[in-house]
Amino acid sequence: MKLYIAEKPSLGRAIAAALPKPHKNCKTHIELGNGDVVSWCIGHILAQADPEDYDGDLKKWRMDTLPFIPQEWKLKPITRTRAQLTALRKLVKQADEIIHAGDPDREGQLLVDEVIDYLNVSKKKKSTVKRLLISDLNLPAVKRALTTLKDNKDYIALSVSALARSRADWLYGINLTRAYTLQGQKSGFNSVLSVGRVQTPLLGLVVRRGQEIANFVSKPFFEVEAHIALTPEQPVSFTAKWQPSENCQPYCDEEGRILVKALAENVVNRIGNQPAQVQQLEKSEKKQAPPLPFNLSQLQISAAKQFSMNAKLVLDVCQSLYEKHKLITYPRSDCRYLPKEQLKQSGAIIDTLAKGSLPCAKQAQDANKALVSKAWNDKNITAHHAIIPTEKSPDNINLNTFEKNIYLLIVRQYLVQFYPAFVFDQTKVNLLIAGGLFTRTAKTTKQIGWKVLFSKSKHTEANSNNTNDEQELPPLVQGQMLHCSHGELIEKHTSPPQYFTDATLLAAMTGIARYVNDPQIKKVLKESDGLGTDATRAGIIDLLFKRNFLTRQGKQIHATDIGIALINALPEMATLPDMTAQWEATLTAISEKKANYLSFMQPLTETVSAMVIGATQQPFTGLPKVAFKPKRTKRKFSSHSKKSTNKVPRKIAS
Template sequence: MGKKLIIAEKPSLSNTIQKALYYEKWEKYNGYSESENYICTNCFGHLFQLYDLDNYFNREKTKWNLAEIPFIPNVYKYKVKNDNGVRKQLKIIEKLSKRSDVDTIINAGDADAEGTKLVNLVINYCINKNKLNKDVKRLWFTDQSEPSIRNDIKNLRPNSEFDNYDNEATARARIDWIIGINYSRALSLIASSDKYKVTLPQGRVLGSIVKYIYDRYKEQQNFIAEKYFNIGLVFNNEEKTSVILKDSIFKEDEQIKALSTLNELNKSNTFISKVEKVQKNKYPLNLFSLTSLQNTLNKTHKLRNKAVLSAAQKLYEKGFITYPRSSSEYLASNSKEKVKAVIEVYRKNYSNIEFRDTKHIFDDEKVDSHEAIIPTTKIPEELTGDEKVVYEAIKNRFLSNFCSGECVVEFTTVTISNSSNDLIAKIKGHKIVKTGFLVFENILEDKYIPDFKEGDRIDGRYVINECMTQPPKNVSPTELNNFLESPLSKENETIDEKYKKLLEGLEIGTVATRANIIENAIDYLYIKEKNGVYTITKKGIYFIETAEKLGLLMDVEHNVQIGKYLKAVFNNKITLEQCLDVVEKFVTNSVAKAKTIKIDGFIQEKEVIGKCPVCGKEILESTKAYYCEGLKTKSCTFSIQKMDKFMVNKGKQVTKTIAKSLLNKGIAKVTGLKKIDGSSTYDAFIKLVKNGTFYNISFADKEEIPITDFGNCPRCGRTILENTKSFYCTGYQDQNEKCSYTLWKSNKYLSEKGIVLTKANYKTLIAGKKVLIKDIQRKDGKGTYNAHLSLEDTGRYVNYKMDFERAGGENATKYV
């Protein structure tokens, strides 16, 4: 019996597999490890990529040419990536596959279509080039925890069973290539003129993302605000409207009618006509799909889609959670034993959980290739940053669904009537009777209302409120995510209807790729993300309107149709060739027609970022850099790369705000820089440093850091200033009346609790006031609590102090 060659998708997975198979005596070699029964090697992600257009013409990279499109290859070809490390590793894998003692090759790519295709390209390259006769198996991961890998390695399946995954990935990659190559060139070349050149990247999913945000912009532009009036009731002990009367809306030309109604109401008696109380069981939210996880953490922690996916992927690779790129919020029925094992592990710390077999959790009809995201039996000892936030969310949602206690809420509806007409007002509140799953995920808090009784008279007065109708709000990440996942959703659509469409492929893009494409739309300057919402740019408006004029916009209808074709390929209802044939003909006809249309070229008003420190000319922005306008004439080569290595190594890139500060002030403050070990983040000032003919970014020297006033010192009344590590009194320099007041920013307790203080918070604290901190995670993970943070000055040290309320109403203080 020969050896098995395992080809993992990446080095980290190769290491995990070796740890899982600890009973094998592994010996490390250059690019692989070997034991008595296995050889374990790895790719570095994609080793192959599709040909560029220039490759098909057997030439170096050249300028785009409208005469060369539409272009559809007769045969789609792949090439090895132009990277020395990639080429070296491919040779190692090829050499291992040719060994006579290897009789089986195992595809150990990620458990998805892309992971299957990625490793298959390498396997097929080795087999076809060397005419090998090897058995090929698939190691399909339920998750990447070591116990699961040991179990999965015993249940290898023929690689051919996963041909549908390979076919879907192949179809998706080729369709994206066809649309990207042809539409991007057509749009860019037709829109450019001799004077103005513009690059307008277009993609299958990209167009739909930008169009959704563009449509919201048009709704806002066409919106006309209208004045209207309503009538509100103000309780005697309040200043503002306490409650709005139902059906009390009056148009602008009905003001006299509104005033007449108001006079009637103020002459009448107001009383409680009905008090309804009902207790209902409340149930936990569904387990997480990637989309619902992103939506939740965007709302609670302002995490962007890409950050959530990145953290979830890392947790998956470490074996802490199941496969994250899932579009389902349900588990398959054959996962019940796996879930029981996870519950047993968590029961050591949580006695109030038990296995529950319900359709709310297990439903085969709502699971395609991947299930909801849940924790595994491997519990992390310590996590930090985004990984901690993401893991806690997944864990708490899982525990919520398997909580043994019921959650009961009492809902109260109070109806307020009057003696003059039928207008009523309703006040609603609720009270948690039994906590149940809320100990794990506190998604509901008591909403207090006074203890009204039927017949009670209400003391108050009626008022008229003048209002204006509001335009549609900007697009939020949650809105965009939900649109991409269910572009054809209807109002009041049931869960069953939603999943039926999802399983038919009626979505735009995949849950695995949407986050990166949204980021691409930002990088291409089509859209902007600020304050948690997306808005369109001038370039984005031109992109959409031009693509529509030319018939080159991949809108919802086209995307949904392609999604259906891809799902049909996956389900073996149509062949890969049939799918591609439809798209190839569509793209060919669209581009040919677009070439006959004349449009106005794009005139981009370049925003001036600052002055060039070398020649004094204006600094402008491109998709990749901030550059001197002298670059066009080669009279100056100054530029600041957005993905500057110094910044990227610390988890950041050079934003427009940072670039402006560097150019105009010579220094910029950057927050959230990551430490080398990734354990935490820090803030620092950076500057531009001349290095020969180039400028590099580096940390600013201490004496270059600007001083900011943070009020008066609580001890001596002099000024409080800020540096990178603390807030300090200017009196520290006074040798006669020295003041050593120092408030350190770094605090272990606050960091562990994920508490991040703003400058406004620090200013409030130094002024002797309290800051309310909400939703602090409890140590046992069972819910959250609120606390007031303040400072206590011992005369020697300035300490943080937390005041919070214990169960039973007892106040407590913790010095941190």
Template sequence: MRIIIAEKPSVAQAIAGVIGGAKRSDGFIDCPQAKTRVTWCFGHLLEQAKPEEYVDGGKVLASHLPVIPTTWKLSPRDGGAGKQVKVIRDLLKEAAEVVNAGDADREGQLLVDEVLLFLNWKGKTSRLWLSSLDDASVRKALSGIKNNAAMRPVYESALARQRADWLMGMNCSIALSRNLQGCGVPGAWSVGRVQTPTLALLVDRKREIDHFKPRDFYQVIAYLDGGIRAVWQMPDDLVDEDGRLLDKAKADEVARQITDKAARVTKFTRKAGERAAPIPYTLGGLQKAASSRLGLSAKDTLAAAQELYEAKVTTYPRTDCPYLPVEMHGAAAGILKAIGGADVAGIDPARKHAAWNTAKVEAHHGLIPTGQSPDAASLSANAKRVFDLIRESYIRLFMPPEKFETREGLFEIDGLAFRAAARVVFDPGWTRLGAKDEDEGQEQGEAQGALPDLREGEVRTCERGEVVAKRTTPPKPYTDGTLIAAMTGVHRLVTDPKLKARLKETSGLGTEATRASMIEVLITREYAERRKKEIHPTDRGVQLIDMLRKVAPDLADPGYTALQEDALADIAAGRAALAAFMQVQVDATREFSRALLEGKLTDGQMVMHACPACGGSRCAQLKSKAGNVYHRCMDCQAAFGDDGGKPGKRFEDRPAGETAQKTSSAAGAGPKCPTCKGPTARMKASLARSGGR
């Protein structure tokens, strides 16, 4: 018997449908003719144990930090995960071979492999790598199943990410919260390896906007006969570091100086050019385009792309590679016909865009249609709109390039240099179809009015000079799309030149699959908020980044975290070892935990006393919401009443008062609680109502 384990039920259904003879059972699909059973996970069926499960007493004290597991524990998640783990366990008893059919990325590799390890499977294990769920792609993948052992580095990369996130997130969050609670700041605080530097991007952008001071600057335009518009090329000694002229008097002087003067052509050039269509979308590119053109959040765009993938109409969405394997080019004519692109003007299914480059394809390829006709009735509104973007992107690959000519003329007017430029489009090519994407990154050239053919030495007349006043504008708040782009290209925000150069080739903060969820985590935890399309940090978010930068600045440094992503990529590629990476994470966790636990995070001076319970010296004097003074130990968390400014009676040890006496008389004294050793009460009335259960 062969057991195939997919990441989710919809993928299992697609696989079983291709195998044939499928019969649905409880928790799996039986394909008896092929001696195959297809089962599934629901994403991660297992979760990491909480820190309190690794310490004595079941409660993490300051003295326990950092919690560094020597043997990592996993357990089924709440809900139906335990039942599905049991289904897989029972199937494994009859299995001769298991096929990992998790999604085609490192997380998909981990979530199936970890279940097999949890269930102590030691038999033959293979890997099914699916980039799309249409029948042809599934059939091709089934014929090319590989040994799962070859994917060990990918599994270890995902495991390293999971454990690093746990070490940093759990320990640093607890340490920060305990320190702040001791300083009278209530509540739990959260720190995350990717979440926190992403928040730092939002905070830094807010500071740039808040501290921005607009400045007026000026351009001088020369209007020449023949409709030519030329701009003054200002000498370096007259402009600021950004090349702007701030002296209006000088601008006015130059405008007067050049009026009615001869303008001699010193140079004229014409250059023909072509611009090919943009390459296919990565998930990040799709999220940015959907944000700017459709107003969708990164989370909603990912959900729509996932819906399209599971409907078999587009390929795997969580891709960070825009290139396509040449082997897929042969299917272009059929795909174009299926998506209504065969009749578009200028379309040529035989055209080979530079995107077709097998050598540049990594684990996944660009996001494109599969050729399956979408069932419009079954798709959500967002999925239909996102499909239109993907469809448009694919069709443009087979349209001719945009053809244009750039022209440039340099002029000398009364000893001053001026420049005119124009861009003339001869054939719009692919730009006929739809809007251009914001992130094409293509040079658009300048278009400053007409520019006829000129000869060097030719003289024109400057009919008038004009001063154009402009004002600097602040940077814009992040949207989902621009924040995803900043997380992807984090090297642009790093000032250290060596780090900048190294990060330029890495994937930035997080992965294509996780960036949208990081934004949602920040919003859920009230560190950020949406205002229409914009994302802003909250006061709480700003406070968190400011505190971290006082005592553990690396936690809020996008460059530091991006280097970790670089190291994870090295593990996945087999260039680095899991053990070495984890030792670095353990060392960093020790350092950060100590800094967050002991550092001065607020400006207030706390009153500390010896703790009567544990003997430590960090029993802080606090005030309750009602304004009453009390004391709590930052180490053992014991709480005490106030006795003349010092810790008095421990709350749990107070003699029974009026409320306790009423409870005791009504219900009767019970045995000591096995957890806290405090008194309990027998609730006879409650037991009677429940029939003794």
């Protein structure tokens, strides 16, 4: 018999629905009419073994046992799902063929692969395992997927990447949390100081941003605008901004802003009632293609901007839309492209949306099905594709407000692929006035195109670049003499950086290269996935709040006193994104077969060993003497009694 192993029961039931009936529904599996069986994991049913599982003496936290680096890695069953593992053990033995149906990402690949390995499936049987990739739980999509099974061995690199990440997080989290907790105790801080490969640099970003704001001193700077008319007798037609020359640079800051008021006043006095010659005129037609469909991070950023939804809430809503309502494709995607094969379903999706009662119906009716945007690109597809609506109609489904908002965001981002480009004329004019250069750029819309779908949205990426460039220019020719009626001095003040919000913190994680110091690493990271992954970022941010390292003040995210103290106590290496972001780039390279497991793990273990030694030299003078007591949550990472330091807190390795 064939055994299908899905990642979750919901996926298992969706697979069974597309296979021969009648079905016999059991607690741990579904028996099909043809004798095959569909079973499932319940998320992770295996976990990395704890240190004390390797050696009972490691249950007590002692500095002389660190770093602990397993020679042979062990997994152990998770207690709450042990019954499901037992059922899978029996089914695997009975199966002639196994079909791997984990979620289409590296974590989903590893989740089922490690069960197959743990249950000691024979090499012969393992060599025949097939891979079923499902990103849409609706029946037609599942049936299509079942006709295109792949060889599971083609996805070994994806599994190895996830395995390396899992072990790296364990090594880093277990060893450094123990080391810094033990060192912190010496200064009277009797609580766990959890350190994570991703969470700690992320906390460091927030702490440093707060410090920058606290230490910021606003400084005035000055701009000069020339008010231009076609002739001295006519009213002002437009304004142009002064561009300081090289001779003015000693009076400017690093961004080229004039800091000396007298210099700007001198320019104002010189250009009043003076001729203004059109020195250069550039006209060009520009086309802006529609934005790509969403991956998870970009969806979370957009939802945070538009609806003030935090990342965890967006992910939970997406899971509901995917598993419960089957209205969207697999949501934990890091990809913003679509396979060309998906074009075959696009017409049906658009028709479904056009016939519906949601606000997107008119947008779907006006979509041009014949258009093929740059989103359809097979070369940019890995294990999954962008998040898009399915062929299922949302009518007669009772969506709550959050679900409706997220669904409509996903729908709009899909429908813009079937709208023409936004087309505009851009004109740039350089004026010479009293020996000084003044410029003006103007934009005139020729075709609204896909932007019509964003016309009423105030907080979208599509409209985020609106500036006074929309001011129109009169017809001009090069060499034409205009008139500067007067100059205007504009005094502005430098602004401090803004506190992070859910949207900007996610954006910082995806664009982590901006916060990296090393120019070589920065260069590498511009093409990487950033800090964390699309599937893990929401959980990491949520974890920092649960541990009371972060707090919200309105939309702003602030570090708490305990979070600030922790970052100040740690070595800079542990609090910067440079190292962990570089690791993420290597993990991605492993999944793409451009790097291997040892090239990642060997330097990592050396780094962990060095950091453990460094922990013994940290004075931790900035930590409070009294243990910080977080609010109780369902996930208990540690108790806060003195005895708690003798046991490993659960889930410290995120």
